[in-house]
Amino acid sequence: MSGRVLVVNSGSSSLKYQVIDAADGTALAVGLVERIGGAGGGRITHTVDGEAHRSDVDVPDHGAAMAAMTAAFAEHGPDLDAVGLVAVGHRVVQGGARFGHSVEIDDDALAIIEELSDLAPLHNPANAAGIRVAREQFPDLPHVAVFDTAFHLTMPEVAHTYAIDREVAEQHRIRRYGFHGTSHAYVSREAARMLGKAPEDVNVIVMHLGNGASACAVRGGISVDTSMGLTPLEGLVMGTRSGDIDPAVVFHLSRTAGMSTDEIDDLLNKRSGVLGLSGRQDMRDLVEAAQAGDEAASLALEIYCYRLRKYVGAYTAALGRVDAIVFTAGIGENSPEVRAGALAGLDVLGIELDDAANEARSREARDIATPGSRVRVLVVPTNEELEIARQSIEVIGG
Ligand code: ADP
Numbered sequence: 001m002s003g004r005v006l007v008v009n010s011g012s013s014s015l016k017y018q019v020i021d022a023a024d025g026t027a028l029a030v031g032l033v034e035r036i037g038g039a040g041g042g043r044i045t046h047t048v049d050g051e052a053h054r055s056d057v058d059v060p061d062h063g064a065a066m067a068a069m070t071a072a073f074a075e076h077g078p079d080l081d082a083v084g085l086v087a088v089g090h091r092v093v094q095g096g097a098r099f100g101h102s103v104e105i106d107d108d109a110l111a112i113i114e115e116l117s118d119l120a121p122l123h124n125p126a127n128a129a130g131i132r133v134a135r136e137q138f139p140d141l142p143h144v145a146v147f148d149t150a151f152h153l154t155m156p157e158v159a160h161t162y163a164i165d166r167e168v169a170e171q172h173r174i175r176r177y178g179f180h181g182t183s184h185a186y187v188s189r190e191a192a193r194m195l196g197k198a199p200e201d202v203n204v205i206v207m208h209l210g211n212g213a214s215a216c217a218v219r220g221g222i223s224v225d226t227s228m229g230l231t232p233l234e235g236l237v238m239g240t241r242s243g244d245i246d247p248a249v250v251f252h253l254s255r256t257a258g259m260s261t262d263e264i265d266d267l268l269n270k271r272s273g274v275l276g277l278s279g280r281q282d283m284r285d286l287v288e289a290a291q292a293g294d295e296a297a298s299l300a301l302e303i304y305c306y307r308l309r310k311y312v313g314a315y316t317a318a319l320g321r322v323d324a325i326v327f328t329a330g331i332g333e334n335s336p337e338v339r340a341g342a343l344a345g346l347d348v349l350g351i352e353l354d355d356a357a358n359e360a361r362s363r364e365a366r367d368i369a370t371p372g373s374r375v376r377v378l379v380v381p382t383n384e385e386l387e388i389a390r391q392s393i394e395v396i397g398g
Contacts, residue, residue, distance in 0.1 A: 003086035003398050004028070005389035006138070010090070010130020012122060013037060015065040019083060022389040022398075028078050033057070033065040046072035062129040066137050088134050088143045089392035091182070091384070092127045094120035095147030096173065102150065102391040105131060105143040113145060119173060119230070144392035151181030152216070152223045159225040159318075176234070178226035180208045183328060184216040185223075186387040190380045191326045192221070194365060202323050205315045207308060208382065209338065210329035211239040211281075215308070217315035225318050227311055233269055236311065237304045239281045242272035244307070274300045283331045283338065290337075305341030312342065316349055324376040325351060333381050339368070343377065350374030 002023040009016040015033040020026070028048070035042040042059035045052055046069075053076045057068040073080045090105070096116045103109050110131055117124040127145075135143055152160075160176040162169060169175060184206050191206070192199040199221030206216045213236040217225040227235025227243075237243045245268070253259045259267070267276075275281040277300035280289060289297035316322050331338050336358045343353050352373035357366070362379075369377040 003389075003393050004084050005392050006080075006085055006088045006141075007385045007388045007392075008088060008090050008130055008134055009385075010062060010065075010126050010134075012126040015062065015069065015130060017069055018385045019078065019080075019085070020385050020389045022386070022393050025383060025386045027385070028083060029073065029076075031069060031072060033059055033068055035059070036062060036065045042068075044068050044072055046076050048076050048078065062126070063133045063136075066130070066133040070137060085138075085141055086398055087392040087396050088138055088141050089388040090127065090131050090134065090143060090145050091148070091388060092131075092145045093123035093148045093179065094177065095145075095149045095153075096177070097153065097175070099145070099147050099150050100153035102144055102146045102395045104395055105135070105145050109145060119177070142392075142396045144395045146182060146388045146391045148179045148181050149177040151185045152176075152178030152226050154222045155224060155226065162229075174230055176226070176229040178214065178216070178223065179228045179232050180212070180214045180216070180226075181223070182384045182387045182391075183208050183382045184214075184218065184226070186384065187326055187328045187380045187382050188216070188218040188221065190365060191324055191378050194367065194378060194380070195323060195376065197323075203319045203321050204324045204326050205312060205319070205322060206326045206328065207311075207332050207342065208329045209236075209308075209327065209331035209335075212241070213238045213243075213329070213331070215311040215315060217318050219319055225315060237307045238273040239283075240270050240273045240275045242268045242276070274304055277303060283335055287335065287337045301337070301341065305338060305344070308338070308342035309344070309346065312346060312351070313349070322349075322375050324378050326378045326380050328380050328382040333363075333379055339377070339379075351377065353377055 004021050007018045007020055013036050017031045019028040031046040033044045036059045042057050044057050045054045059065045059068055092113055094116045098112055114128045187206050188204050189199050191204050192202040195202055204218050208214050212232050215227040216223055233241050235243045250264055253264050274286055278296045280286045286297050286301055290301045327339055339358055343351050352370040354368055354370045357368040365380045367376055367378055
């Protein structure tokens with residue numbers, strides 16, 4: 001699979017982009033436009049050959065952000081006309097029950113992405129805005145949408161159906177969709193490669209632990225369960241999200257504390273998780289504080305790891321045979337404390353962590369289980385941009 005792809009991740013107030021070579025994963029340029037629509041103006045950081053070029057830019061909207069991006073390419077390189085782009089790949093958060101695969105974007109696909117905004121009001125409108133301006137800016141290139149949810153559309157009904165009134169659920173499209181699919185797809189395939197097997201022959205549990213976090217049970221290359229649901233709020237404890245909670249907490253806060261829906265949404269999505277428990281969102285700070293004897297930080301870390309352990313147990317039950325537990329994203333790749341905490345006491349499931357291998361710092365994919373461990377434990381750096389580039393090329397038939 002070869003070709004260079006401009007990968008675009010358009011958020012509500014930021015635009016991230018990369019020009020990436022799908023053959024070897026080299027990023028020729030990486031950029032970030034921040035504070036789109038912000039009162040004090042925005043900023044662009046464009047990195048080429050390891051050198052970061054920063055400047056203040058006026059970016060009232062996504063069109064201006066895209067213009068700032070092309071201006072940065074013109075000034076600092078590489079030359080977008082000469083680099084040989086074959087496609088623009090767009091990250092789209094919610095593909096609903098409609099998109100089980102990446103698709104080339106036409107007017108109809110864009111309309112559906114916009115229509116799915118009621119399921120992802122924070123993300124899809126911004127994704128669609130990025131697509132619209134990119135199609136204007138690069139009219140001669142095919143544009144491909146790669147959905148965070150698509151990998152999980154293979155989940156069986158028993159895993160994706162909530163036990164609520166079926167008519168209400170159908171009418172409002174309430175089911176479990178799952179997110180981080182691009183990462184789970186990439187990482188589970190890399191894990192199979194490390195195990196020297198075809199993806200079809202491997203069962204893994206992937207723990208994507210970044211600011212947002214989700215677990216995924218992958219049987220033979222196919223997602224059969226994942227911890228995020230209708231929205232990214234369900235499942236694991238995260239930086240600022242509660243993860244699993246009794247839904248009656250919401251009624252209680254509404255009726256007893258008089259909080260509005262928006263206030264509760266803000267509480268559970270932005271002020272909970274390890275931040276709500278300890279005042280610290282960043283895992284590095286949390287671990288440091290716990291090690292220094294801060295009790296709230298210690299408890300937050302324990303709760304975080306206990307939730308992980310419960311999901312390893314649940315997904316072991318769902319899969320039957322597990323070949324590997326795979327850790328990825330900022331925390332999964334870098335925190336030996338979290339990996340050890342997540343797997344503590346799980347030798348009963350055939351999972352044995354090698355302490356020295358777990359502690360060793362590395363940026364490489366690696367196996368950190370003891371030689372005798374029946375289940376392998378892998379650390380695999382994720383690369384969502386490369387996966388988007390590869391899927392974009394696959395869609396256009398490259
Ligand atoms: P995002 O979901 O925003 O893409 P990342 O995958 O970059 O997030 O992960 C961010 C998290 O990774 C933060 O909580 C940060 O503390 C954590 N992290 C990064 N480096 C380390 C490290 N060396 N040790 C522990 N945690 C780390």
